[in-house]
Amino acid sequence: MSSYPLLNLFWTMLWFFLWILWFMLLFRVIADIFRDDDLNGWGKAGWTIFVCILPFLGIFVYLVARGRGMGERAQERAQRQEQAFRSYVQDAAREQPQDRGAGRVGELERLADLRKSGDLTEDEYQQAKSKLLAV
Template structure:
């Protein structure tokens, strides 16, 4: 009758530790595998057949395939990830600058006044003035 209450005592602490450790390692393995697969698709220097070959290698022998990929292309993988992060950061900064400029409250008249001052000082040419004026007015 009370045997079901003793189940927690039948599972030792070291067993719980190893279970948590294996679950953690399994999750880390999945992260690595998905990261390698996304890097294969993201790499523009690889051709279609090379990408297909890496994917077949990763599907047929996943542990060895991921290990070989990280050893062979790990440094480039990190470089590509850094470049992608820099591009995303630059896109966010560009969006913030654009949004701040639009919300800055400068009217078309103020922008045209500044533009004509630049033209009068000789900082921009007539063609640059005309292009900028068209951009402001449209």
């Protein structure tokens, strides 16, 4: 038989996970304090000191006093990140390699037209064409 009963193992695991949960909550509250644009420097300093000196009481008071705003700020931040991601994807989709290739074809056609009309010499055409194809 084991000298460490199963119930003790259960309680140890429970306390361990509660400890991890506590640190996650502590870091989330501290991050929210510093991300909040409505708090001035003294407010941020006061909440940070309160949370660090009396962590249990500070966290619970912060969650009661500013918990709703904490969720709203997290939701706004997630929406801004989603919008930034969407605009990045849209910008990247506009600049597909096919589009650049189509732009090169258009430029080559324009150069060929300039050569046919006599505005470019054969040497100028070859130089411009090599520059365009090198890009």
